[in-house]
Amino acid sequence: MTLIGIGIAVLLVATVLVLIAARRKPVYKKKGALLGVNEQRFLTALMQALPADTILSFKVRLLDIVSAVDANSGKNVEAHLADYVVDFVLLDRNTTNVKLCIELDSDSTNAADRLAKNTFVSRALRKAGIAHLRLPLVRYYDPMRLRQVLRETLAAYQL
Numbered sequence: 001m002t003l004i005g006i007g008i009a010v011l012l013v014a015t016v017l018v019l020i021a022a023r024r025k026p027v028y029k030k031k032g033a034l035l036g037v038n039e040q041r042f043l044t045a046l047m048q049a050l051p052a053d054t055i056l057s058f059k060v061r062l063l064d065i066v067s068a069v070d071a072n073s074g075k076n077v078e079a080h081l082a083d084y085v086v087d088f089v090l091l092d093r094n095t096t097n098v099k100l101c102i103e104l105d106s107d108s109t110n111a112a113d114r115l116a117k118n119t120f121v122s123r124a125l126r127k128a129g130i131a132h133l134r135l136p137l138v139r140y141y142d143p144m145r146l147r148q149v150l151r152e153t154l155a156a157y158q159l
Helices: 003-023 037-049 079-083 111-127 143-156
Strands: 054-061 085-092 098-105 132-136
Touching: 037 054, 037 085, 037 098, 037 143, 098 111, 098 143, 111 132, 132 143
Parallel strands: 098 132
Antiparallel strands: 054 085, 085 098
């Protein structure tokens, strides 16, 4: 095979590889709303119920809220925390310190998995000393009642 033939063969192989790679590129699409209808309703009521010194975030990774180290070795064991997300997080407006985590409990098709997740998240937050609240996911939330629940929960944690 001549040098030109080898060059053409290399060029053909490179072209085929580029075409194969181009087909494997992911197609990105917008998903839409971050919250479901009832979560949006809760958000609307929560925005009205927030204390003046508080800001809000939602869908926050548990890893961004708590840390975890092995009690015996002192090694970081946080990898599994990235698998969990807290529905709503109330933050101090001036420091962005976490004041309260709120989880909305819905009727889940896989109740056993949901219970295990809820138990893990609640235990992690409790052990880290972070105030947390579980509320049912319903169609309507009264902002005044929600404000009272927030005030009582934060007072119980002395925040």
